[in-house]
Amino acid sequence: MRKTLEQLPESAEDPSSPLKIALVAPPYFDVPPAAYGGVEAVVADLADGLVELGHDVRIIGAGRKGTKARLIRVWDRTIPERLGDPFAEVMHAILTRRAIEDLAMAGDADVVHDHTFSGPLNASIYAELGLPTIVTVHGPPHLQVRGYYRALGTEISLVSISHRQRSLAPELNWISTVHNGLRSGSWPFSRTKAGYALWLGRYHPDKAPHLALQACHAAGIPLILAGKCAEPAEKRYFTDVVEPLLGPDDKVMGLADAILKRELLANARCLLFPVQWEEPFGMVMIEAMVCGTPVVALRNGAVPEVIAHGQTGLICEEPAQLPDALHAISAIDPIECRAHVERNFSAQKMAAGYARSYRKALARTKTVATPTATAALVANSK
Numbered sequence: 001m002r003k004t005l006e007q008l009p010e011s012a013e014d015p016s017s018p019l020k021i022a023l024v025a026p027p028y029f030d031v032p033p034a035a036y037g038g039v040e041a042v043v044a045d046l047a048d049g050l051v052e053l054g055h056d057v058r059i060i061g062a063g064r065k066g067t068k069a070r071l072i073r074v075w076d077r078t079i080p081e082r083l084g085d086p087f088a089e090v091m092h093a094i095l096t097r098r099a100i101e102d103l104a105m106a107g108d109a110d111v112v113h114d115h116t117f118s119g120p121l122n123a124s125i126y127a128e129l130g131l132p133t134i135v136t137v138h139g140p141p142h143l144q145v146r147g148y149y150r151a152l153g154t155e156i157s158l159v160s161i162s163h164r165q166r167s168l169a170p171e172l173n174w175i176s177t178v179h180n181g182l183r184s185g186s187w188p189f190s191r192t193k194a195g196y197a198l199w200l201g202r203y204h205p206d207k208a209p210h211l212a213l214q215a216c217h218a219a220g221i222p223l224i225l226a227g228k229c230a231e232p233a234e235k236r237y238f239t240d241v242v243e244p245l246l247g248p249d250d251k252v253m254g255l256a257d258a259i260l261k262r263e264l265l266a267n268a269r270c271l272l273f274p275v276q277w278e279e280p281f282g283m284v285m286i287e288a289m290v291c292g293t294p295v296v297a298l299r300n301g302a303v304p305e306v307i308a309h310g311q312t313g314l315i316c317e318e319p320a321q322l323p324d325a326l327h328a329i330s331a332i333d334p335i336e337c338r339a340h341v342e343r344n345f346s347a348q349k350m351a352a353g354y355a356r357s358y359r360k361a362l363a364r365t366k367t368v369a370t371p372t373a374t375a376a377l378v379a380n381s382k
Helices: 038-052 086-105 119-128 143-155 163-167 209-219 232-245 258-267 283-290 319-331 334-344 347-367 371-381
Strands: 020-024 056-061 070-073 111-114 133-137 156-160 174-177 197-202 223-228 251-253 270-273 295-298 313-316
Touching: 020 038, 020 086, 038 056, 038 283, 038 347, 056 086, 086 119, 111 119, 111 347, 119 133, 119 143, 133 143, 133 347, 143 156, 156 163, 156 347, 163 174, 174 347, 197 209, 197 258, 197 283, 209 223, 209 232, 209 270, 209 319, 223 258, 258 283, 270 283, 270 319, 283 295, 283 334, 295 319, 313 319
Parallel strands: 020 056, 020 111, 056 070, 111 133, 133 156, 156 174, 197 223, 197 270, 223 251, 270 295, 295 313
Antiparallel strands: none
């Protein structure tokens, strides 16, 4: 049954009141992830940030407990082998719905914050329980994605992770823009750099490791590539495009775990980020900068929102400019790189932004007089 307007939490209006937040995470990797898992890394830092702000947070997902939030496991284990499987997506939505219904009935949830693709299909059910659904859009709003969120309409409140991402689909029901953040204390810092450039990501033309190789060869700089190469399309791209370009000064590593990733980032002369798509944010850029490592990137997607050109990295207009940038990048101050992340992309700032989004969604819920709520108000006034 939908809550009446008077039954909704006063935290919708009182910024000092703690919220009870259900964070829905994908079931494929641990939160935080041991290696690959950008969404899971964001959820982990967000959960800790919200708890530190005094909120009551429950993560609904799979795997081990790795944050300060309480974990509700709806799978016995993480299921990385099911990534991209429609059945796993839909099944996770069903299991999540049941867990959140239990929380709502016990009075242990004020808002649902969903980080999955299929989970927002439950929004109308949560609304009947008086819970607004906030959805972070982690990918670019391509045509089909836009159609999906447009069909859900005002049942969900969308949060973009960059202004560029939001501008690509202005008609959607956006409630705010909150940049991703991280906890700087969990990342090393080094002013002394080795001679190599670094490419980190998944082997896909959108991430363009082939452009990174070509730029480093032209500049005479060794390149380390560490990325995800597990899916058939990734393997084909690596075999057909990347492997033929490899030279004697290039080093290919597997998927870097959390320890190796930090070591590689902290010691690199720069991170190469030659993306060829509408990058919605680019977590690896702030991970590099917080380690004191500047970024050489192509101007696509949210890159100009994340990098301070000339201060924390160099943004190039075309691939032909990358080799010169690889040499010029040595003038960037590592201290400014880290300070830039701490000022603009901290986990604390991210958590505060989402807390404001939750209250905004709750306030909207309070101002919408649904039939059930209206009837309750009329009955109470007699």
